[in-house]
Amino acid sequence: MSTPTRIWTPIDFNRDGKQAGSLRLPISTDLSAYGWIPIPVVCIKNGSGPTAVLIAGTHGDEYEGQVALLELARTIEASAITGRIIILPALNFPAVEAGRRVSPIDEGNLNRVYPGEAHGSATQMIAHYVTSVLLPMADLVVDLHSGGRSLDYTPCALIRPSVDKQLNDRLMELMRVFGAPISYITDGKGGGGNTTLPAAAEQFGVSVITAELGGGATLRAYGKELARSAVLRLLHHIGVRSDGTLPQPLETRVMEVPGRDFFLYAESDGLFEPSVMPGDEVTAGQHAGYLHSIERPMEPPLSLIFSASGLVACRRFPTLTKRGDCLFSLMRDVEKGART
Template identity: 60%
Template structure:
C-alpha cells in the first residue's frame, strides 16, 4: 500500500544548521479562501549532530503555562547553545489557541484525543498525523506541556506512561526526576485519552515522552510557568542538547499514582457545584466532598457528595456550573512500591 503523505508543509529545512522561525501550513479550503492555509508557528534550532528534542504546547488551546514557557525558550536559545536540534511548537492546536478553547473551532476536534490522526482527515486529525508521522520519528525526547484548561484546576505535576520495556520505564522515571515537578505520575492514561494521545503514540514509537499538568482554570499560574520553563531546560541539559544552559538543579519529584476510576468523583446530575476541598488537600474515604445544588428547583435539598477513596486531591472541577458526567475531583496517593 502506498504511504499517504501529510498535507501539512513548511518551508523550514529541519536538517539545516541555524535558527529558523516560520510555521507549519495546515491546508483549509473555505468559502472565503479556496486555497488557504492556517499557520502553526514553529521554531527549529540546529547545530551539528546530536539528539533531537521536540517541544510542544498548545495541544489544547486554553492551557497557557507551556505555551509561554516554550515561547521564552524559543527566544532565548541560540544555535551556538545547541548540540543537536531543538524543534519548538508552542501553539500546536493553533485554531484552538486563537479561540481560547480546548477543542478546535474548525471541527470540534480534541487534538489530544485524535492521535495518531489521519493524513486526509479533518484539520485536527491532519495535525495529529503530522506529529505522529513526521515529528515524533525525529525525536529522541518529546515534551507535551498541558494544564487543566477551562474545566479543571490541577496540581502541578509531570506524567509519563510505562515504557514498552523495564529499561524504558527506568529512563522515563529518571526524566521525571530531572524535570522536577513537585509530584509526578506513571499512568496508563486510562482515566484520560487512552491510546489516542500524543504520549501514547510516542510510546508506541519508542520515543521517550514526558507530559505535564501545570495549573488550570484557563488562566496562568506563575508557579506552573516556572516549573515548565525550568523542567524543559533541565531535560535539554540532561540530553546534552544545551549543555551550558543556566538552570537550577532538580530536587526530584514525589511519585504518585491514580490506581483506578474509583479515585474519580463524578457528578450524577446537573447543578451548581459547591466543593469542600481544594487541590492538594488530603481527604479520607467517605469524607464530605461538597454538594450539588439544583438550579431547576430552588427549595430542593442539595445532593451531598462524598469522597469514594482516601487520597490527596490531584484536580477538581473549576467552573461551578456542572453537568451530569463532569469530573468533580480526582484523587492521587503515593505510588506503591513495585
C-alpha cells in the same frame, strides 16, 4: 504512517541555525478554497546531537506551557546547543486562537485522535504530522498542559508506563529530572488511553513527558516557571544544551491514578461547591463538596463523598456543572498501591 502528510513547511529541519516560521495546515472554506492555517514553529539546530520536540497548545486554553515555550524560543540560540530543538508553542493553532480546548474547525481534541489521519479532519492531520514527521526525528518530547477552562490542577509531571523496560526506565529518570513536586504514572484510561501523544510515541520508542501546570484558563506564574526550568533541565540532561547554573530538581512524589474509583463525577446538574482543593489529602468517605440545584431552590444540596483515599490531583474549575462532569481526580502513592 505510509500515507504522506498533507501539512508542509518552509522550515528546513536539517539546516543549522535558528529558523522561525509555520507548519501549513491545508484548509478549504467558502472564502479560501486553497488556503492554509499557520501553526507556529521554531527550529534551532547546531550540528549533530539529540532532538527535543517541545510542545504546548495541544489544548488551546492551557497557557503556562505556551508562554514558557514562547520565552524559550526567543532566548535559546543555536550557538548554545548541540543537536536540535523544535518548538511548537501552539500546536493546535485553531484551538489556541479561539481559546478553546478543542478546535473550532472540527471540534477535535488533539490529544484524543492520535496517530491521526493524513486525509482526515484538521485536528487529525495535525496528529498525523506529529506522528509521521516529528516523532521519527525525536529523542525526547515534552508536552506541556494545564487544566484549561474546566479543571484546576496541582502542578505535576506524568508519564505513560511502557512494557519496554529500557523505555520505562528512561521515562522514570526524565520524570525525576523534570522536578515537579508531584509526578504520576498513568496509562490514560481515565482520559484518552491509546489515542494520546504518549501512546503514539511508544510505537517509536520515543520518551514523552507531559505536565499539568495549573488551570482555569489563566496563567499561573508558578506553573510557567516550572515549565521553563524543567525544560531547560531536560535539555541539559539529554545533552542538547549545557547549563551548570540550573537549580537542582525538587524531589518528586511518585503517584498513580489506578482506576475509575479515583474520579468523582457529578450525578446531577447544579452549582458545584467544593470543600477541598488541588493538593489536599483526602480519605474514602470524606465530604467532597455540594451540588446545589438551580431549579429546586428548596431542595437541600447533594452531598458529595470521595470513594477513595488519595491526593487531589485536580478539581472542576467552573461552578456551573452538568451531570457527567468530572469534579475531582485523585492520585495515590505508587508504594502504597504496591502494598495493597
